[in-house]
Amino acid sequence: MPRETLTLVIATGHGSGLEPLTRHRNKAAVPFGGIFRIIDFSLANCLHSGLRQVLVLTQYKSHALQKHLRDGWSLYNPEIGEYITPVPPQMRHGSDWYAGPFDAICQNRYLLERSAARRVLILEGDLIYRMDYAEMIRAHQESGAAVTLAVREAPMEQAPGQIALSLSEEDLVMPAPRQDGLPAENGSAQLTMGVYLFEMDYLLAELTRLSIGDEDDNPLDTDEIDRLAATGRVFGYRFGGERGRVTPDRYWCDPVSIDAYYQATMALLRSEAPLDLYQSNWTIYTYQGQYPPARTVPGPSGTEGIFVNSMLAAGVLISGGGVNHSVLSPRVRVRDGAIVEEAVLFDGVEVGEGAHLRGCIIDKEVVVPRGTQIGLDPKADRERYSVSPQGVVVIPKDYRF
Template sequence: MVKKEKAIAIVLGGGKGTRLYPLTMDRSKPAVPFAGKYRLVDIPISNCINSGIRQIYILTQFNSASLHNHISNTYIFDTFSNGFVEILAAEQTYHSESWYQGTADAVRKNLKHFHDQNADYYIILSGDQLYRMDIQEMLDRHIASGAELTIAAKPISRKEATGLGIIGADEKGYIQKFYEKPANDLDISDYKIPETYMKEALNLKVGSSNEYLASMGIYIFNAKTLEEVLNNDKTDFGKEIIPDVIKTRKVATFLFNGFWEDIGTIKAFYETNLDLASINPQFNFYDETMPIYTHRRHLPATKVNFCNISCSLASEGSIITNAYIVNSIIGVRTLIESGASLDGVYCMGASFYETDEQKLENTKKGIPNIGIGKGTIIRKAIIDQNARIGDGCRIGIDDIPRQEGDFAMYSIHDGIIVINKNAVIKNGTVM
């Protein structure tokens, strides 16, 4: 019997997630709620499952409890598929007492666990990107190319190149050089995509909007190659490992021209979420052939009473009464009371319903119920899970100076107000 080549996926969960703080205050970055009902980690896992890759490791080390809970309740494979999604958190051993020092170090410290699968290829994915890709197609390209490493690459403009790693490829798509985040005034014209390669790979012409190739941080290594290039103390793939591999080994590109967004900052997270509620979103969640999977909650349909709602998404289990909602996303179990107004708001919802007894007790103590109170007006904000926003609050409305930073119950980053998880915002608060 001929052995079928085997690949496993490794999703890099990231470090402390400081750029997404305070959303990462009590959870790891892959566990941050996304698009009303999902978690960020659902994106790479769904791409793997849809591509027939069903042996998936998640590497993380910070605030792992929420992620463990989500994974264990969501990705349950039958005994005949040999599939699994397993979290590998940083651990102390007789050989190492340190935490993950970077992306490459995280993979290095878990090679002993990957050996159990006897894989031929390792697929390295990021836990904070939004895209839909057939990873099997990329794997086929990697095998056919004879390369030891294949890097997914997206055609971009010169303006976009400043914040990304830029690949210089030849006419066959093999990488000859790499430049990390070139400055605006730097001449990188010798990194432009060869016309013949663009035509062959994507059937597109090279123009000002797509003349350079950016690394997407998605890699496929031959198993032996990965172990060899990690036989050192280098800690990061993008800054150290990849540039060195390009100099000494055969490295290919896999061109991807679909939607792809790194959502590692509060601004990117906010804008990417709200775009999903637009009339023609850049990313399509309504693709039945390659769905995005998440936890089944068995919640009732959202109830809408006398509301004006436009360009918005409302997740299951919510109750919205006499509210005005535009350009917003309403997460699961969100309760919005009469007279509330939301414009440009991502409300993550709640992880449970309060009972009538709990609500009565809250009232006696002067504590708002979970959700958004009567007559409250909110603009340009992210409201984390289980937040309690009282009646008559004005958040992001008034033209008042707002100091950027992190405060007791909220943060302000890039002009976006973020209400913390479990925050209590009392009646009449102006923010």
Template sequence: MQSTLCLILGGGRGTRLYPLTKSRSKPAVPVGGKYRLIDIPISNCINSGFNQIYVLTQFLSASLNRHIANTYKFDMFGKGFVEILAAQQTNESANWYQGTADAIRQNRQYFDTGAYQHVMILSGDQLYRMDFQKLMDTHRESKADVTLAMIPVPKEQTSGFGLIKVDSKGRVNGFTEKPKTDAELQPFYIPGEWIERQGVQPNGRNYLASMGIYLFNTKTLIEMLDFKPLATDFGKEVFPRHYNEYRVQAHLFDGYWEDLGTIKSYHEASLALAGDHPPFDFHSPDGVIFTRMRYLPASRIVNVTLDRALVADGCVILDGTKIVNTLIGVRSRIGRNVVLKDTVLIGADRFETDAERDANRTRGVPDLGIGDGSVIQNALIDKDARIGRNVKILNEANVQEFDSDCYSIRDGIVVIPRGTVIPDNTVI
């Protein structure tokens, strides 16, 4: 395990997650009330026994740096680490990362040292729980040069993924990126019998989609990155070029996996956490998800109706409030007689004192959190927002896409950016 280096890709500008990525990188986006997206792949690595980890970023990485520095500390006598590798100018390159393969190439000096036999490459914006040791077992047993984690998907989901086809032994013998037509799809249909032999029930899922999780022999990775002309992306260029000359193996995964790359997917996955049987359960004793210890008090909830709600630490929710199918993040303060439905409230970075609240009210500034009498539905409220009293965020006109200075709408979901002030009696 000590001979495996894990590289987690922080992604690009995160435009599809905007405005959540207005002031932070994608891996730093909060999730599950008290975690950040980066905690998911890091925790999967640590739980699988891989504790030498770099996170590659280039956009708005300050909050991510703080989170990692304050969270992941290893025994000084061990060899474990979690460190940020921010994009930087070097003698070899003065460019931003041009794609996944280019990002790895620009950080070659960290794994091309002879110390690592394997390099595992992961994405920083996915929600899943996976034992990477099983991926390593597949890699070794098949004597692969590269092993790709794949998940079976139905036909209607294939247009958003890179797909592969395999032979009877699971060796990859074809690639396509985000197919749009039946003619493109047809060669990538995988018989249900093959999927069942991998211990997975197909249930109409006869296509293998890439999860963006790759395990390389280090020597193979270097050879593929050096191949001319230089490739910028693994899925679009590297693998389609090389699957014939190297042994590229598929490893099937059948657990919950969701790419949180859009506001809609982030919103839906977050609300699902509050359900009776969440598809991803942070309460599971297996594969604990780690995050920063904040030493917050328990939440105080007074005469409130809660139905399918996930409430994080340090919250204050006052009487008469009704919360349905909603996620409440750390340090949230919700006033009296508020209605929250189908909403993600990310929370706050700090507690406000009574003196601060009194001073702000004299200046007409709402408290941090949600003011008395407000009604919010199908929304996403980012951190440190101030929603005044009797505010209505309902999108009754069913607008699908919109941007203004104080809110955005994505797929009909109203998004209030970080630190935004919404005055009393506002209607959105």
């Protein structure tokens, strides 16, 4: 069944809410969890679900994403019809870039028409969750649906603008789409979650009736899905059920802002993290350089390097510094006497001697001078750096102190 499915991963979004982390990359390519990129979660779901024909629609500052796909996702064999292929705007019917997710699909209609697949799985590639798509495909076939939407249960206020569906206790039911946000009886609603499965013939027939979009890169589940729901048989597939091979942690995150991204990262450090990264048969694949193991050593002063309740990637070296409740990406260096607390450090960051970092995100290759303090004085931080509404300090790539 999965081999009869063509997968489109929408990775066109700017991710303006994640500025300045998206200054040099798009949202799907933003690092997460020390070694991953956000798009790795959707692609890993495809891999484990047996989906072997994957098109990644790219646009905004896509070089980092395309390099990551080349280095980390050259797993499939094109000789037997397998591929993960980036597709920037082809401009086959005009000179416009993608105006939005559904416009990206419309512009690549020819890729759908020449495919032998019977159905199309459309994924938003800038979301973080684990899901067995093969089970959703099986349920879709069992129901005879034209369109199946994956849905999750959550308070409506957590996802303004998403479609709320009225579901029974069955995993797969005929929903009543609505945009009014009325909660379910238990105070929550069934919300769409960026996973859409279409019968190929049905989607091709409907594409001609879809608007080209506007200048905003809107989510797929706004006007277009609502319109499709009104014209055909649309079912909801309950996320996090017992069907499927992935453990039902029911975790789903859209890091729409710096604060949401930071909170999702810090949640990985809980004793029982909401997102299970350690299921042995559901590995989240990514690209990792050939770096030596992470290590702590004494610094020149004789102080031992230590870390407490933190995630350290390969190549990290803590020489006389202290790291607490933080996530460190590959090749990070923490020098003698430096303190790193509740921080997220991207690839190649160097923290100088005696520096003190707290509650911050530092983008790749930034060198923090010795003695620098970040996250300790809110007033001083706002005068010098980018600071989120909840006080997370963000130091962008190429920042010069």
